[in-house]
Each structure stands twice: as C-alpha cells, then as structure tokens.
Amino acid sequence: MQYSANTLEHHWMPFTPNREFKGAPRLVVKSKGVELWDHNGNRLLDGSSGLFCVAAGHGRPEIAQAVYAALLENDYTAPFNLAQPSSFEIARMVAALTPEDINHVFFANSGSEAIDTALKIAMAYHRARGEGQRTRFVSRERAYHGVNIGGTSLSGMVKNRETFTGVMPNVVCMRHTWLKENRFVRGQPENGAELADDLQRMVETYGGGTIAACFVEPVAGSTGVLVPPRGYLQRLREICDANGILLVFDEVITGFGRLGAAFAAQAFGVTPDIMTMAKALTNGAQPMGAIAVKDGIYDTIVNAAPAGAIELFHGYTCSAHPAACAAGIATQKIFEDEKLFERSAGLSNYFLDAVFALRDIELVTDIRGLGLLSGFDIAPGAAPGARGAQIQKNLFASGLHIKFTGDTGIFAPPLVTTRDQLDEMCAILRKTLEEFKD
Ligand SMILES: Cc1ncc(COP(=O)(O)O)c(C=O)c1O
Numbered sequence: 001m002q003y004s005a006n007t008l009e010h011h012w013m014p015f016t017p018n019r020e021f022k023g024a025p026r027l028v029v030k031s032k033g034v035e036l037w038d039h040n041g042n043r044l045l046d047g048s049s050g051l052f053c054v055a056a057g058h059g060r061p062e063i064a065q066a067v068y069a070a071l072l073e074n075d076y077t078a079p080f081n082l083a084q085p086s087s088f089e090i091a092r093m094v095a096a097l098t099p100e101d102i103n104h105v106f107f108a109n110s111g112s113e114a115i116d117t118a119l120k121i122a123m124a125y126h127r128a129r130g131e132g133q134r135t136r137f138v139s140r141e142r143a144y145h146g147v148n149i150g151g152t153s154l155s156g157m158v159k160n161r162e163t164f165t166g167v168m169p170n171v172v173c174m175r176h177t178w179l180k181e182n183r184f185v186r187g188q189p190e191n192g193a194e195l196a197d198d199l200q201r202m203v204e205t206y207g208g209g210t211i212a213a214c215f216v217e218p219v220a221g222s223t224g225v226l227v228p229p230r231g232y233l234q235r236l237r238e239i240c241d242a243n244g245i246l247l248v249f250d251e252v253i254t255g256f257g258r259l260g261a262a263f264a265a266q267a268f269g270v271t272p273d274i275m276t277m278a279k280a281l282t283n284g285a286q287p288m289g290a291i292a293v294k295d296g297i298y299d300t301i302v303n304a305a306p307a308g309a310i311e312l313f314h315g316y317t318c319s320a321h322p323a324a325c326a327a328g329i330a331t332q333k334i335f336e337d338e339k340l341f342e343r344s345a346g347l348s349n350y351f352l353d354a355v356f357a358l359r360d361i362e363l364v365t366d367i368r369g370l371g372l373l374s375g376f377d378i379a380p381g382a383a384p385g386a387r388g389a390q391i392q393k394n395l396f397a398s399g400l401h402i403k404f405t406g407d408t409g410i411f412a413p414p415l416v417t418t419r420d421q422l423d424e425m426c427a428i429l430r431k432t433l434e435e436f437k438d
Helices: 018-023 061-073 086-097 111-128 149-154 193-206 232-243 264-268 295-304 322-337 340-360 386-398 419-435
Strands: 028-032 035-038 043-046 102-108 136-140 171-174 211-216 246-250 274-277 289-294 364-370 373-378 403-405 408-411
Touching: 043 419, 061 322, 086 102, 086 289, 086 322, 102 111, 102 295, 111 149, 111 211, 111 246, 111 274, 111 289, 111 295, 136 149, 136 193, 171 193, 193 211, 193 232, 211 232, 232 246, 289 295, 322 340, 340 364, 340 373, 340 419, 373 386, 386 403, 386 408, 386 419, 408 419
Parallel strands: 136 171, 136 211, 211 246, 246 274
Antiparallel strands: 028 035, 035 043, 102 289, 274 289, 364 373, 373 408, 403 408
C-alpha cells in the first residue's frame, strides 16, 4: 500500500521531523513476536521493543483477547468513587512484584502521567506530615521523565526543555553519571559513586528540609543507557534517608524484567520510596502508567484526611481503564508463565557479548549495557544528531528498528528474542555502521 504526503498530513507526529518523514514515511503495518513488516512488505526485527514496551513480543493473542473480552463485558467505569474489579487485581499483581513494603498502586495512562502523579504524591505526603515547606525537587542532567510539565521540569535533556520555559520552579539537577573513563565498561562502572554526593551538595546549599524528593531513572534510558556506577544508588538512598527526602525511581524503562529482575530496585538492591512504571506493564498493548508507593506514604496521606473525605485530589478519567487493566493482567500472566524476567537474566550475557563486540567499529565511541538494555554512541558528524538520524533510517532499510536519541542508539530487544534473532540484529547493526558514509 502506498501513502502520499497528502494522506499523512493531518497527523502531527510526536518527536518526529514531520515534514521530512511525510515525504518518505516508514510505516509498520504488521507485527508478530520480534518481527515487524513495513507498508512495502519488508520484514524487520524490532531491536528496541517498540519504545521499550513490547517485552513479551508483539501480537500476543492472550492480551488481545483479554482486552476484547473486557471491552465487551464492561467497557468503562468511572474511576472516581466507583471502581471495576480488574483494577484491584492488576494492583495486586504489581504490588507482588515491587519490593516488600511497596504495596499501594495508583494508575495513570502513561509514564509522563506517572511522573506528574509521583510529584503530587510527594507534595501531598510532606504536607500531610506537616512538612509542606519541602517544595524543591532534585533531578539529574540527561534525565528523561516524560513530557508533561512535571516531567519536563525534571528533564535534563536540553532539546526537551529549551522551548518550554514555563516549567515548574524549584527543580535542581545533579550531574549525570556518564564519565569518559568509563567508556566501554560493561555493567556497572567501578568509578563514579561520588557523583551521588551532588545530592549532599543540594542539601548543603538549599537545606535538606526544603527538598521533597529526588527523582532518578536507576539506569538513565532515553538519553543512552547510563548505567549507574557501583554504590551510586546506595549513596543516594543514604543521603535521602539522612534528610527526609523521598527517593523516586522512574522505572518506566527498567521495570518488568529489562534488567533481569522485576525492577531495577531489586537488580541493584536499593529500595526507593516511590516507583513509576508504564510501557511493559501492558506490553505496550494499552496505554497505562502506575505509581507504586511505600505503605507509609499511602498511610500518611490517607490517615491525614478527615474520615469520609477524599484523601488525594488527583486522578484521570481513564485511571485503571478496564481495557488497560485487562492488558496488564494478561501481560503479567505471560511474564509469570513464561518466566520472562529469568529469561532476560539468562540472555543478558549473550546479548552484552554481541553488543560489546561492536566496539571495534570506527564510528562507535562508547558502548554501555546491563541486562537486555544497551546504548552505543556514534561519533557525531557536522551537526549533532544528524548521523544518528541517518543511521536509524539506514538500519530500517536494512531490516532493523533501533530507537535513536541524537547520535546514540538504544538497543533493547524484547525479552522473548532468540539468540539467532540477536545475531541477526547485531549483523545488521555491524554492516550498517561499517558501511555508513555521511
Ligand atoms: C524513564 C521514563 N520516564 C517517563 C517516560 C514517559 O513515558 P510516556 O512516554 O509513556 O509518557 C519515559 C518514556 O520513554 C521514560 O523512559
């Protein structure tokens, strides 16, 4: 099927050079497992699990059937002061996966909404315990926390913020954790834990009692997979504990087996106070975000309100939508039945061997990786990001979808990928990078 620029004009596409794309569109019309097909009938492999969400592979009939059945049975129930049963079931399933004392789950429709919800829960928690003066938030350079105003305010990526100056005040950024001497380190680098002391400097500069929460992606994902140095997250935890600051892990990418454990919290052995998640929660089949909090946070907010009163003035029309809950439950069953988190852990070494073997390619200036998540940097050309954009197109033409941020590729195959499929992906990557010309 052919599409002309005229047919495509009305959709204003997100994070896309619209004018260029519509002149030469890349449309996916079918997907199954780890494979995609474009509108010209070409087969591709999905090297980024869509946008890091399709952990169990595309086209899972269990999920499609569950969503269909849910919509036929009860397509919508107002989620305020009313409920439908599957929301409690998916909350229970999520709580079973989160660390021990994180057992209360609020639902949103995306990672961005999860982040804004987490900001508001942090504010509500401190206010409920009489510390409403904690209005400052700490984030990090090169952070990506979605695109709502809250997430944009926490963002550490210049392009995502420079147009939008009217963001939340009182956000300060720690340094990112990329260090030149850690280039090509596989897993957690030994150097750099002291970068966490930036949080201590914030405490000393602004007063620990003014800071509500510190938001970090345990592994900074969208900016190119920055694996935290050994001891870094532990140090953040200590500083937060010493100063009454909530530690928030944004697990939108790292959640649901990407690092070989349910969450990065378990993979790194550090328990945050609040976790945000989305993407693989429903295998990307329905929009859904979630915010899981420690019992003490839920209890504090709920118990501070008068009996019979609403405790948190927050929620979305589609919070815990029946179709999203059904997709989430079916997805979690697949994870469990197919032991996909264990599969991810078992495949990690093979994956990282294959990815780090690309280090001899002249164009590649750094590779990082942990679990089934890896980032590789390309030496920039005349304009930053131009090579990355071109390489992404060349890869697509050669049969591989990889998400690029600027000149950095993010390689994160579905957890169900076979070794043969990984080999095929890496062969396409090698050939495309070796043959690349500006
Ligand atoms: C760490 C992190 N937080 C938040 C988001 C935003 O999620 P969404 O695009 O579902 O709003 C993303 C998206 O990639 C993410 O990687």
